[in-house]
Amino acid sequence: MNYTSTRNSSLRAEASFAIAHGISEEGGLFVPTSIPKTDAAFIEGLVNAPYVERANRILSLYLTDYTHEELAADTAGAYTERFGDPAVAPVKRLDDTAHILELWHGPTCAFKDMALQLLPYLLTGAASRVSGGKETVILVATSGDTGKAALEGFRDVPGTKILVFFPSDGVSPMQKLQMTTQAGENVGVCAIRGNFDDAQTGVKRIFTSPEVIETLARHNMTFSSANSINWGRLAPQIVYYFSAYADLIKNGAIRNGEKINVTVPTGNFGNILAAYYAREMGLPVNRLICASNENDVLTEFLTTGRYNRRRPFHTTVSPSMDILISSNLERLLWHLTGGDDETVRRLFGDLAEKGEYTVDGGLLEKLRTLFAAGCTDDAGTAKTIAAVFNEHGYLCDTHTAVAVNVYNAYREKTGDRTPTVIASTASPYKFSKAVLGAITGGAAGSDSEFDMVEELERLTGVPAPEQLKTLRGKAPRFTDVCTGDEMTDRVYRLLGIAD
Numbered sequence: 395m396n397y398t399s400t401r402n403s404s405l406r407a408e409a410s411f412a413i414a415h416g417i418s419e420e421g422g423l424f425v426p427t428s429i430p431k432t433d434a435a436f437i438e439g440l441v442n443a444p445y446v447e448r449a450n451r452i453l454s455l456y457l458t459d460y461t462h463e464e465l466a467a468d469t470a471g472a473y474t475e476r477f478g479d480p481a482v483a484p485v486k487r488l489d490d491t492a493h494i495l496e497l498w499h500g501p502t503c504a505f506k507d508m509a510l511q512l513l514p515y516l517l518t519g520a521a522s523r524v525s526g527g528k529e530t531v532i533l534v535a536t537s538g539d540t541g542k543a544a545l546e547g548f549r550d551v552p553g554t555k556i557l558v559f560f561p562s563d564g565v566s567p568m569q570k571l572q573m574t575t576q577a578g579e580n581v582g583v584c585a586i587r588g589n590f591d592d593a594q595t596g597v598k599r600i601f602t603s604p605e606v607i608e609t610l611a612r613h614n615m616t617f618s619s620a621n622s623i624n625w626g627r628l629a630p631q632i633v634y635y636f637s638a639y640a641d642l643i644k645n646g647a648i649r650n651g652e653k654i655n656v657t658v659p660t661g662n663f664g665n666i667l668a669a670y671y672a673r674e675m676g677l678p679v680n681r682l683i684c685a686s687n688e689n690d691v692l693t694e695f696l697t698t699g700r701y702n703r704r705r706p707f708h709t710t711v712s713p714s715m716d717i718l719i720s721s722n723l724e725r726l727l728w729h730l731t732g733g734d735d736e737t738v739r740r741l742f743g744d745l746a747e748k749g750e751y752t753v754d755g756g757l758l759e760k761l762r763t764l765f766a767a768g769c770t771d772d773a774g775t776a777k778t779i780a781a782v783f784n785e786h787g788y789l790c791d792t793h794t795a796v797a798v799n800v801y802n803a804y805r806e807k808t809g810d811r812t813p814t815v816i817a818s819t820a821s822p823y824k825f826s827k828a829v830l831g832a833i834t835g836g837a838a839g840s841d842s843e844f845d846m847v848e849e850l851e852r853l854t855g856v857p858a859p860e861q862l863k864t865l866r867g868k869a870p871r872f873t874d875v876c877t878g879d880e881m882t883d884r885v886y887r888l889l890g891i892a893d
């Protein structure tokens with residue numbers, strides 16, 4: 395299995411190279427040159443296999459330069475009892491057509507764990523083949539979920555150090571506490587005065603600074619990235635769509651071979667793209683339903699072909715989907731154009747220069763056949779949380795509620811009764827304030843994050859995850875706040891080196 399770049403289709407690389415480097419040097423994303431195929435017998439073989447074994451079988455089709463022993467050790471190390479459910483990613487029936495795929499039983503209670511618990515293993519294996527035994531330094535700018543999931547994934551992993559920068563006022567109280575109390579000998583966390591873009595810009599600058607790279611090299615260290623465009627984050631996400639399908643067969647909801655739909659609450663387009671790969675591999679998927687909040691750039695794109703990021707940015711109750719540039723879309727367009735790197739360069743050049751691009755003709759037809767798309771606002775999200783709880787006794791978070799809302803509208807409009815897997819991406823207790831407000835139909839009784847957690851538990855009877863409850867009263871370990879200009883200094887300090 396070879397990989398190439400969306401902006402240079404003549405490049406050839408192995409999986410280790412793609413994972414160790416994260417992004418191709420001309421700015422493109424690594425993509426497999428061909429998508430491996432599976433059949434009904436392969437899927438049948440997954441039905442009685444545990445999650446770790448399902449992961450081995452699917453990942454070995456993509457990560458062909460990793461040995462079977464290596465992959466088996468990696469997946470066994472990642473998907474342990476640290477996931478609060480033995481199924482790792484269990485499927486729950488909502489009604490006669492809708493099934494919820496819970497992706498948030500990992501240590502940080504968001505779906506990012508599904509990939510970030512495995513990535514450190516994949517990355518250290520890749521680095522030993524590609525980077526000649528240098529220590530790997532992971533730098534992350536986060537708007538919330540990714541930072542904590544990366545910290546948990548990389549903590550105390552030999553041969554790695556991880557540093558996370560977050561905007562001091564741009565994350566939820568729970569997210570902030572999750573990061574500032576992080577344990578581990580190889581971790582560092584620092585708040586930035588500014589917003590997410592300031593943190594992101596600072597990290598990119600450090601990543602590409604020749605002086606910083608040179609200083610790290612003198613200390614036998616090299617940068618790598620854990621962000622969502624790394625192939626090592628995408629590949630693990632393909633697994634759970636197969637896993638969900640196998641579970642639906644197992645519990646009698648479908649027969650092997652029967653088509654399903656998949657609905658995904660979407661931000662950077664990584665999670666839904668993984669579902670596309672599963673479909674191309676032969677998983678019987680009919681439509682991919684892309685759900686957005688008020689930041690509806692993808693809804694417009696998938697229905698009209700026009701991608702226009704010059705639009706108001708909305709801060710919503712589903713912050714992990716507050717994104718106007720969905721990076722992973724580039725991979726989809728590369729595949730749908732049959733690997734046409736020239737078209738990809740033109741479209742993403744337009745996006746950088748003019749803030750928009752348009753696709754039409756056959757490409758737009760393909761998009762419309764594969765995808766349905768819809769969006770809802772915060773009021774719709776709250777209504778859905780209340781309705782799902784009142785009608786089904788199921789408590790969902792704000793991101794999942796966006797997906798359920800868009801799915802219900804799709805089913806209503808099309809009459810499509812195909813069994814559907816809805817990706818649930820976070821524990822409701824990560825967003826207690828908004829979820830509690832939706833359930834009570836008004837303001838919460840208290841402003842304290844943990845009082846709200848308790849109130850929500852009391853009202854719904856749904857237990858909050860232990861790993862969130864035990865944060866109460868914990869003293870932060872990392873209290874440093876710096877400006878964008880001071881970030882390089884903080885990197886050196888956290889790494890224990892002077893320039």
Ligand SMILES: *Cc1c(COP(=O)(O)O)cnc(C)c1O
Nearest residue numbers: 539661662663664665714819820
């Ligand atoms: C990251 C995230 C998303 C968006 O996923 P993408 O892969 O970026 O589309 C949705 N929900 C939650 C809770 C997230 O953390």
